[in-house]
Amino acid sequence: MQRRYISLVAAVAALGTTIALAGCGGAGEADEVTLRLVAADYGNGAENSSQKYWDELADRFEAGNAGITVDVRVHSWKDVDREVAEMVADGNAPDIAQIGAYADYADQGRLYRVDELVTIPTQANFLPELSEAGQTEQVQYGLPFAASTRLLFFNEDLFADAGVGAPENWSQLRAAAERLKARGVTYPFALPLGSEESQAEAMIWMLSGGGGYRDRNGGFYAIDSESNVSTFTWLRDNLVTPGLTGPVEPGKLDRAQAFEAFTRGEVGMLSGHPTLMRQAEQRGIKVGMVPMPGVDGRARASMGVADWMMAFRQNGHRKEIGRFLDFAYRDENVLEFSGRYDILPVTVSASEAMAADGKHRRLWKFLEALPTSELYPSGEMSWAKVSASVKRNIGEAVAPQGDPAAVLKRIASDAARAESEAAAE
Template structure:
């Protein structure tokens, strides 16, 4: 996941969120309401677990709202979505969930609309692209909580050894640089992780750099468009087919394995997100970052990724959920979360503050890409099925015996069928 929010303390105070609240559905003392929340863990161990962050936020909120208790359970990313799904299936949905997807629950009528929960200043402050991505049939249910974008990372030492003086800005330059890196014995001139871990992300980055994407302007799937076929034909012929992507077949290379190889100094170039910075720095790898190259210059946009906050109707705690979420989206809390986990704010005001603060200089290039980034079509309930199919099949498009047009046509047919069943 990903990014934070904005300074709305004054607005929140003006709306009276510091007042104590009592309500029905009590689970604490007389008149008290206890909100149950499930959240994802952005840490990499007990020392920086998100549980600590949420415990502190909940404690601060409870001091200002003595009638409301907040009980937060944090789970790893490998478990959290399944945990919430199991709770919903049992009829015991949490009041609040901060997880990877919301659209299935919205389509089932289980979620509050964002406008039913948030104050107007808070809801209006979300970055427009993230607001749109949080909508199902033009109604916002998913509230962005964390976000990130992608840039091209390159190893400065390997570039210098290969005589490369500038980072690539186009596909032609990228392929040329990859050939120079290979000639110097670099193991992965360009790492292309189309394995199951994050194939939908890597795929979308390349489709965007080729001038298209997963959907058209009205949201209809276009996976087998002419531009998308040309993109994967270029990858197959000019990178994979010329042995410029390393010893592991792209369809078998996971993102974290590619990141690990970059941090070992084995990768010349790859597409990466903010967490790669710290990983590479820990290993002493000096790197550069530039916007993704496109066909004839920088790509029109890059991939944006968001994780989602949602409020379930199950226990009827609309007012209390709204008060807590207004508090969560206060600048101080948002920027604290950003600092801990190197993620980007999801609101305009927090983004502006981050851009102006030298403390966040290392995230500035990612931040600059966020407003125009393209997100997965997460508002479609069919997206989960399409994403799973991409993970399973897209690597076949760049195999030596692969047929990009055939693979993308198969994916398009599956996507269209899934969409018609929505």
């Protein structure tokens, strides 16, 4: 796990007591300040709501930082981005937001740069691929807060009953789905390309087929590339048309529906993340996990996802925000959150600690996939519009009578338009 960065982090950390950015002084220097933090909920009910984690963290921070109070409000993922957007629009921005995207606010000049907030050791400790993803025009505004990768999940009991093993390529995946269907499995392969999170499922398959949203150099959008067209053509002809994706057509199947069906034992295979692993096991499902198969073998990259922390300039609490963020990114706090919600750490040192600790064994396969994963182009101002176009259109690409080339060309045109509009602003 990114061992080449450890010596840098260790060396910089040794200077942490003497080299720090303004805003990281002693607690006694602060006036009475209340920091307002709006965060997303990673729990699945009141019992394990993220509100509990943040309240505990705030209590520990306040105990060592007299004069600073942290007021945390947690909202569901369905609502949190909208809640923050409305607060900003009303001129009432929070001091800190932990949500899904930062680029729009950075472009509007509303956010502090990361190097204005945290100490050098904290900034140097973020996993490099996540630090890069937190940049807009080569300046980091987004602090990665939580990460995950996607693996191919399969129901071990259903696979044993069908007499098949974990697939290593697309041909084996189709063959396994055929056997599962013959045994009466409702969803041999669940393919959620509905409006909820189809931009993720689409990216998983693009990477599996050797493509992606952007070209191999991470440059311009390449949504209608030959490899992407081939991928969705294969899905249409080999999984959807033969009826191997279940009773709900992929364009109308949302991720939450697919995940719930998996926890009921109705799905043979699907792309999953760590939270689904725990939910399925709690329902008695024996979960197998392997890297996503590619055309002829393992996919060249897995899909990674990062959620973001950001700090708004409006209230002028830079020093206090920086002090809180340095505290929040201590290893013990990062690992506590990761262990509680089956989320991957975003720092080098916490990732190393997780990889060395057997109690986190459940997450090791996801952790191994993170350094070579690819993330959404979330630092691009155009991404929100591109993502919306994917959600609207991609299900049509795999419909039995669908035209993958035409659908991907339509999305590519929307992407080009979004790029032009972003450049003009």
